[in-house]
Amino acid sequence: MNAPASHPPLSGTKLLLGTVALSLATFMNVLDTTIANVSIPAISGDLGVSSSQGTWVITSFAVANAIAVPLTGWLTQRFGQVRLFITSVLLFVLASLLCGLAPNLEMLIAFRVLQGAVAGPMIPLSQALLLSSYPPAKSGMALAMWSMTTMVAPVIGPILGGWLSDNVSWPWIFYINVPFGLLAAWATWRIYQDRDSPTRQLPIDKIGLVLLVLWVGALQIMLDKGKELDWFNSGEIVALGLVALVSFVLFLVWELTEAHPVVDLSLFTRRNFVTGTLTLSVAYSLFFGGILIIPLWLQTQMGYTATLAGLTAAPVGILALLLSPVIGKLLPRLDARAIASVSFVVLATVSFMRAGFTTGADNFTVMLPQIVLGAGMATLFLPLTAILLSGLHPSRIPAASGLSNFCRITAGAFGASIATTVWEDRTTLHHAQLVEQITPFHPAATQARDGLMGAGLSPEQSLATLDRLVTGQAGVLAANEYFWLSGFLFLTLLALVWLARPQARVAVGPGADH
Structure with a gap:
C-alpha cells in the first residue's frame, strides 16, 4: 500500500472547530449506548411489550455496533477516513430519526440494528482524525480532548434519558441526536474535506465478514441473555456458545491466511x-x-x-x-x-x-x-x-x-x-x-x-x-x-x-x- 498523503496539523479556529465537531460526534455515539437503559420501562409500556422484550432495544444496538467497530480499518481503506466518518454520522442521524418514529418493537429493533451498525466507525475515526489534526508533540492533548467525551457521555446518558422519558417522551432520546449529528457532520466536512486519506479498491472478504457476524453476534446475545436463561443450564445459551466458539476459531484461521482480511x-x-x-x-x-x-x-x-x-x-x-x-x-x-x-x-x-x-x-x-x-x-x-x-x-x-x-x-x-x-x-x-x-x-x-x-x-x-x-x-x-x-x-x-x-x-x- 502506498503511504498516505501527509496533511499538516490544523491550527487556530480550524483546530478548535475540528476538535469540537469530532468530540460532539463521539459524545452523541457514546451517549446512545446508555441513554436508552433507563427508558426501557417507558418504551415497553408504550409499545405494549414486556420489559424483557424491551431490553432488545439495548442488545440490538450493542450487537450491531460490536460487529461494525472492527471493520473500520477495512472500510477506511475502501472509502477514506473523512467520507466514511461523515457518512457514518449522517446515517446515524437518519437511524436515530427512524428509531423515534418506530410504531412497534420490531421496527424499533430493526432501526436500532441499523443505528448500531453505522455507528461502528465513528469512534475509531474520530480518534484518528483528531490525532491527525494535532502535531505529534501534542498527541496527548488530542487524546485528552477525545477521551473527555467518552468518559462524560456514559454518566450523562442515564440522567438525560430518564429526564426525557419522564418529562417529554421516549422518542426524544433518539430525536436529540438529529441537530447535534447534522452540526457535527457539517463542521467536519467544512474542515476535513481536503484532508481525506487515499483509498484503494479492496475485494470484499465475504467469508471473513460472515464469520465475524456469526461469532460476535452469538457471543453478544449469549452475554446479554445468559443471566436471564440461567447460563449453561439453558440449551439456547449452550448453542450460542458453541456457535461463537466454532465461528471464532474459523474466523481466526481464515483471517490469518486471507490476503485482504476484513480485520x-x-x-x-x-x-x-x-x-x-x-x-x-x-x-x-x-x-x-x-x-x-x-x-x-x-x-x-x-x-x-x-x-x-x-x-x-x-x-x-x-x-x-x-x-x-x-x-x-x-x-x-x-x-x-x-x-x-x-x-x-x-x-x-x-x-x-x-x-x-x-x-x-x-x-x-x-x-x-x-x-x-x-x-x-x-x-x-x-x-x-x-x-x-x-x-x-x-x-x-x-x-x-x-x-x-x-x-x-x-x-x-x-x-x-x-x-x-x-x-x-x-x-x-x-x-x-x-x-x-x-x-x-x-x-x-x-x-x-x-x-x-x-x-x-x-x-x-x-x-x-x-x-x-x-x-x-x-x-x-x-x-x-x-x-x-x-x-x-x-x-x-x-x-x-x-x-x-x-x-x-x-x-x-x-x-x-x-
Whole structure:
C-alpha cells in the first residue's frame, strides 16, 4: 500500500472547530449506548411489550455496533477516513430519526440494528482524525480532548434519558441526536474535506465478514441473555456458545491466511498494541462491572430512585474533566506506563472504599468513591490508548483504534454479565446463610421480630420486614466481595502494563513501522 498523503496539523479556529465537531460526534455515539437503559420501562409500556422484550432495544444496538467497530480499518481503506466518518454520522442521524418514529418493537429493533451498525466507525475515526489534526508533540492533548467525551457521555446518558422519558417522551432520546449529528457532520466536512486519506479498491472478504457476524453476534446475545436463561443450564445459551466458539476459531484461521482480511489481526504481532489493548480491556471490564453494580444496588436494596442513583454516579465526571487536559499535556513528557500505574492504584483504592459499604451508608459515603473514580478514569484511557497506538503509521491508526475499541467493548460486556451474575448469585447465597440464623432460638432475631410486632406489625408483616432487611444485608455483602476482588485484580495490572515498551509518541508519521 502506498503511504498516505501527509496533511499538516490544523491550527487556530480550524483546530478548535475540528476538535469540537469530532468530540460532539463521539459524545452523541457514546451517549446512545446508555441513554436508552433507563427508558426501557417507558418504551415497553408504550409499545405494549414486556420489559424483557424491551431490553432488545439495548442488545440490538450493542450487537450491531460490536460487529461494525472492527471493520473500520477495512472500510477506511475502501472509502477514506473523512467520507466514511461523515457518512457514518449522517446515517446515524437518519437511524436515530427512524428509531423515534418506530410504531412497534420490531421496527424499533430493526432501526436500532441499523443505528448500531453505522455507528461502528465513528469512534475509531474520530480518534484518528483528531490525532491527525494535532502535531505529534501534542498527541496527548488530542487524546485528552477525545477521551473527555467518552468518559462524560456514559454518566450523562442515564440522567438525560430518564429526564426525557419522564418529562417529554421516549422518542426524544433518539430525536436529540438529529441537530447535534447534522452540526457535527457539517463542521467536519467544512474542515476535513481536503484532508481525506487515499483509498484503494479492496475485494470484499465475504467469508471473513460472515464469520465475524456469526461469532460476535452469538457471543453478544449469549452475554446479554445468559443471566436471564440461567447460563449453561439453558440449551439456547449452550448453542450460542458453541456457535461463537466454532465461528471464532474459523474466523481466526481464515483471517490469518486471507490476503485482504476484513480485520487486520497482524496488529496483534505488535507488543505495545497487545499489552495496551489487553490491559485496557481487563481494566474496563472491572470498571464497567463496578459502575453497573452500584446503581443496581442503590435502586434494588437502598431505595434510591433511578434519577437519584444517576445523580449519585454523576460526580465521576468532575475530576475526569479537570484532570484529562492536564494528563494530555504531561503525557508526551512522562512514561505512559507510569501514568497508567497511577490509574490502577486509584481504581483499586476506589474498589476497596466501596468494599466497606454497609446498609447504613449515607449518600456522601456512596458518592465519595465516585468523585475519586474520576481521577482513575482520567489516568486510565489516555496512557493506555497512547501505548497501544504508539509507533503505528497513521494509515493503520483507524484499524488499530477499531480493533482495540472492539476488544474493550466486548470486555465490558463480559464484565457486565460476570459482575451482575456474581453479585446476584452471592446475594442469594448470603441470603440463605443469614436466614438460617433467624430462628425462634436466636436472641437478636427474636428481639427484632418482637420489636416490629410491638410497633403494630402483624407476624407476617414482621417476617416480611425481616426478609427485606436480610436481603439488603445479603446484597451489600455480595457487593463488598466483588469490590474486594476487583481491587486486587486492578493491582495485578500494575505488572501487566510494564510489559509494554516505552514510547515517546503516539504516531510518529511516515517513518513509523508498518
